[in-house]
Amino acid sequence: MSENAFVVVHDRPYGAGVVAARALAEGEAVADLSECVIADAPSVYTIDVGGGRHIDGPQVRYLNHSCTPNVYVDAERMDVRALRPVAAGEELAFFYPSTEWDMVAPFDCLCGAADCLGTVAGARAASPQALRGHRLNRHVAERLAAVEAIRSA
Numbered sequence: 076m077s078e079n080a081f082v083v084v085h086d087r088p089y090g091a092g093v094v095a096a097r098a099l100a101e102g103e104a105v106a107d108l109s110e111c112v113i114a115d116a117p118s119v120y121t122i123d124v125g126g127g128r129h130i131d132g133p134q135v136r137y138l139n140h141s142c143t144p145n146v147y148v149d150a151e152r153m154d155v156r157a158l159r160p161v162a163a164g165e166e167l168a169f170f171y172p173s174t175e176w177d178m179v180a181p182f183d184c185l186c187g188a189a190d191c192l193g194t195v196a197g198a199r200a201a202s203p204q205a206l207r208g209h210r211l212n213r214h215v216a217e218r219l220a221a222v223e224a225i226r227s228a
């Protein structure tokens with residue numbers, strides 16, 4: 076992993092974002108999250124890594140959401156990995172419900188993808204169809220399975 080795999084930019088119409096500083100290979104680790112801090116409370120900047128822990132740090136703060144993500148935040152390995160080859164300059168974005176069960180500040184996604192979530196509010200609020208095909212972290216998948224078990228009981 077290279078230190079300069081990504082760079083934070085502040086030129087997006089929706090605020091800050093993270094772009095690839097160079098071409099990334101599929102599966103490549105883009106950012107190490109082990110030095111992120113555990114936040115006192117979830118915020119618009121934090122990422123839920125399970126066990127009641129919400130991390131914050133320059134590596135994650137400005138990673139935006141996409142319904143067609145090109146990176147995956149891996150809460151077990153504590154890193155961010157490219158889901159496919161990424162071109163230099165392309166914005167890096169992950170699927171927020173892959174880490175977030177609930178979100179403190181839901182928003183309307185304008186990505187325009189055919190399977191766009193619409194309102195992004197975490198996995199709890201997303202339909203099973205919208206989550207299908209997305210890789211989810213274990214802490215999210217376990218909560219989903221628990222909810223589905225109750226629904227089908």
Ligand SMILES: [Zn+2]
Pocket residue numbers: 141142184185186187188190191192193
């Ligand atoms: Zn979307």
